[in-house]
Amino acid sequence: MALTAIEVYKHLPKSNCGKCGVPTCLAFAMKLVQKQASLDQCPEVTEETKQALEGSAAPPMATVTIGAGDRAVQIGGETVLFRHEETFHHPCALAVRLSSSLPPAQLAAGIERVEGCRYDRVGMLLGVDLLALEDAGDGSLAEAAQMAAERSSLPLVLMSTDPQAMGAALEHCGAGRPLLYGATAANLDAMVALAKQWDCPLALCATDLHELVALSERAGQAGYGKLLLDSGAKSLSQLLNDQTIIRRAALNKKFKPFGFPTVAVCAAEDPAAQMLEAITAVAKYAGVVIVDPLPDEYLLPIVTARLNVYSDPQKPIQVEAGMHEVGEPTPESPVLVTTNFSLTYYLVEGDVMASKVPAHVLAVDTEGTSVLTAWAAGNFSAESIAEAMNKFALAEKVAHRALVLPGGVAVLKGKLEELSGWEVVVGPRESSGIPLFFRQRGWVPR
Amino acid sequence: MELAIPVEQWSGAVGTVTLGATAEQGGTRRRTLTLGGESTLPFLRLEGAIPNPPALAMEVLDASPEKWPEPLRAPFGNVLDDPAAWAVKCVEEFGADAIVLRLVSADPQGQDASPEQCAETVRRVLQAVSVPLIIWGCGDNDKDNLVMPACSQAAAGERCLLGTAVQENYKTITACALADGHLVISEAPLDISIQKQVNILLTEQGLPLDRIVMYQVTGALGYGVEYAYSILERTRLAALTGDKMLSMPMLSVVGSEAWKAKESWLDEPKWGALERRGILWEAATAALFLHAGSHLLVMWHPEALRLVRAMLTALQPA
């Protein structure tokens, strides 16, 4: 069990010296618990304290980097089993695998396609992170690796259990620090040697969890720590089971052999089944997910699921700032202004809907805070509302010039009228008063 | 080092809820549907039983869905303006475990169908299919409070699931369920505390726990699904750690949410083949809800349902 802030505090000097950057030792303890500070920021910390606290603070799962340069990806370093407990930190990497034995033209086309798998989503690019080359066992891996290194900027995954083929491929692409997939009971020593030589992350490919423990311990004894784990699950059910056990053992039991991110290779024949397999792996703890070169309509749900699962649940839920339509408003419909804090916005939207009067709702960006909080902090002011009215071109969307202001910030009326030139109508303090307010104003359902 | 399989000792379990009543039980269903009962996390058999796999219901609208895109209309042929025929197709051809009858026609801003008309549709659908029925109002509180009593009476004894009870409007629907032997969907707006509050309000009206199914307003993949995902996970954990008031099975609306997403219908070549996209978006959304712990998914497209069914099979132990 993680220590509470009070338990951590008991070990701190209690001098409130402020040298750690926060005013009190208790505040520092709270930061430590939330992993927003580290113990060495405290100048007065004693050895005993370090021992008492760092045992519990050591990361239970290693963070591993695949690739080099701009497009290198970090995975692992996870601290929780459920995203609501904190957040998942490093989005799992999605790899698309191509067979090394593809004819050069096809391989080149395949590489180009994988490279181009980027989907634009409200200002974010989602896509494939890694290009995996699967050794067909015919001596083609090295050439394929050469082509991939030349034509693709993506970090590579070399999938081979043959140390010789792996070594040859590394000659062409080793500088890019590809993921070596991987080490088995039979080839572990040779693979570890290659991984060491090229300073690459190495995946351990077992046939079950117990063998995986053994491989991990051997790699550890050989002095190598840039590891990934694959339990060799053969079914979706087994995958979920193994991934859960690995994550739990690492986090809850501090089981060192499992303190690494995992790899899930999705192999279902049917592309839709493979997509669902990949989504399962994304949701349930995989660090690298390897799929076939599926068409875009299959890859898009996978990368979107990853975006969702790895988003930070601590961030306040916001709606998009701007003009929203409730019902089917016309240019004559009323315009209400509120903040972009989702709870606030949805209350307003719900009550407008309940009124059955279609309306426009202007959500002002208040960094996801409610009307009164934002007003108190100066983020919901006559200036910011007037600015949003301009930015979202209110004047072009409606024919009238009247804006309904939340009753709680009626004080903004004069200034806002001055700045915007609109008539500002003070609405109810509580959004539950909207239907009545509309009726009183003579705005009726359409 | 020996691996000790880390097994959690849960103090609680998800409650069970049975939809539908057979002739012996006072109804006319040939099949009933039991949800919940797990004493473990979703699909994780290593520490507890999963007596009832998640179920897949299909949604039938009582007014022809004019705005549905072609890939969604195609599999239904000409039944979309006949709720009873539509329901039959869902059950017999597509294998739905239950039918959700959504009374969109009651919407006062739309067709404004009368309570009697809605009740008649309920009767027809009940006669047409033998699986349990979920009766879902149009979402207008005042109108639903008129429609639901009529529909509830028309289905008396069938142990239907009635939806939905919300914090601001739960008394009529609960009274209907109590009077006519039905169950109630307890709805919350993506908030675990409000879910629990609605559950408490329902039980304080006398509705037993085993007649409540929980529903968090859903969101689709790419459109806020993560909030529902975490709330469902937390709700399951609450049930497993002994919180009775959050131990009921959970329902998720997948089809209508997934097909709202523009990925399902927008003509954008970069996103791949349009005729498959909606189906895959629906299936992918469903997969996330299943992993979060949902017990009953409300689906739209039969192919999405088939894919999800296959995934459920793959999640059975070998």
Added chain:
Amino acid sequence: MSRVRVRFEPEGETTEGEAGALLLDLAAKAGLPVRSDCGGRGICRSCHVEVRSGRIRRLDQDGAEETVAAACEVLACQTAALTDLVVYVPPEVRLCPTGEEVAGYLGPGAAALLRPPARGFPLGQRLALRLPPPSFDDPTPDWERLARALREYLGEDRPLVCDLGLLRRLPDGLRVHDFALSATVVDEGDRHRVIDVGRVGGRAALGLAVDIGTTTVRVELVNLGTGQVLGGAAEFNAQTRYGEDVISRIIWSQEHAGGAEDLRRAVVGTINNLVERLLRQAEARRQQVVAVSVAGNATMICLLLRLPADTIRRAPHVPPVGQPPYLSAASLGLLAHPEAAVFCLPAINGYVGGDITGGILASDLAQRDELSLFIDVGTNGEVVLGNREWMICCSCSAGPAFEGMGIEAGLPARPGAIESLVYDRSSDTVQVRTVAGEPPVGLCGNGLVTALASLLEAQVIDRVGQLMSDYPSPRMRQVEGEWQFVLLWAEETGLGRDLVLRQSEIDNLIRAKAAVYAAVSTLLEVLGLTGEQIERLYLAGAFGSHLDVAAAMKIGLLPDLRPERVTVAGNTALMGAYLALLSSTARRQLREIAQATTYLDLSSVPRFMEEFVAALMLPHTELERFPSVVARGSSGVVS
């Protein structure tokens, strides 16, 4: 400009002003301040009064002038008097203090600070000295002679200073009294200042303990030698004219030319009124007042000092100063000896001020091993959790509802305000107790709390506070689309109309109680503690003093604790100021408390929002957190 006389009914208080003065200001001048929730902007209508005769100008009607023939309802903030007027002020519009003084609680540790030697020095003191007269053997100059004696007396080596005026008076002063004299010395923290010399046995040195609340200002006149309280008085903070809450006032001070000076003058005026009254009652002189200690939230202190307060409002809510240096009364315009020392109790943060630091000191929270919770619900709610080892605090915007804001039937505690309300379901009757036993005109904070608890018990509302629309009583009715419950019929009130609680107002109250409880549970949560670990609860502030603790637990405003663990602590801010006035040890401890207390900004804790939503039920979504409430078997509790 001509003068007008305005008579305010029903009291018949008359005041004079210039023609064109606002009724709002004239009423205040007459000693009958009226509510002005929107700060005089003509928006909230809380200041509606009735003009019965005379000629007025209506600012809200483009300055139209009219001669009133029949009684005419107007807004006091939007109406100017042009001629002599008669104005009726309805009871619910009144702002006036009850006059009832709240006794402050003093923990044994704090009480010990009042006794030597623990107490150290008062903030100001008069010392009787006998100096050896100068001689050829001891030609020490006058000032150094005095300083030497004082230092011996004070027993410390902090520098001793004085100003030029004193030096000029000193030679005569010493010799007139034959070198036997009294010196008035004030403590300025890092030094002592001699501000006066006079004969031995003159008038006593006095001090003022001041609590500047956002709504109410309280002053006690204290004998600095004996600690005896010579008198206390309270008055509404005249800054209310510029806004009910701190944020409105900060905005006023920023956005109006001379706004900061308006606010400073308003609060200084309020304090000086009270001081004048107290001096008159005690037959004392202004020159006797040589020390002033002031407790107030950070905004109140800023506005008193006319410091820019805008940074308090904006994240990260930093006040310009936590502990202002020792100031002179003259520099602040306070009615006292011009060189009287003014000590402001140090603030922890922009939202947790010296009033709370004072409360921590007075309650002994920082002295004890037991885990204590300190709650002060005023216009804002502040919560402190801690013990001898650590303290953490936060602030939540909760209070206004309990002070009657945003609730038409709500009122500050004043004669006629309902303190307690019980509704009986079987007889469909309501029993009330009002302040001073006067006919009920509204509900004060505790009236609202007891009403809510009673309506829940009677199942008039459900657990989320929704009025049961099918409740079988004519009291339940729908007006303009909103459900409301009639608490008192018109003839039972002093208002002449029905006293109701509307659905939206109940929602408001529940949000306020949820904010307070959620603040407590969030503090516990971030530290990994639970409610059962709380060993003592101090309820501070006027609201806390009149609170029906059982009812407050029934609705989940307070955590469920055994009654013997609850201490009603009263005005601890004033007690803190009193301690600071009399004890240098207290002043040092206050600084230590302010430094050692961790401030938690609730808006930065995602958990707070969840705790808040969970607290929106009566008593709470997690019923098991309220075992005694559930056990007492309020209706319909599930097992």
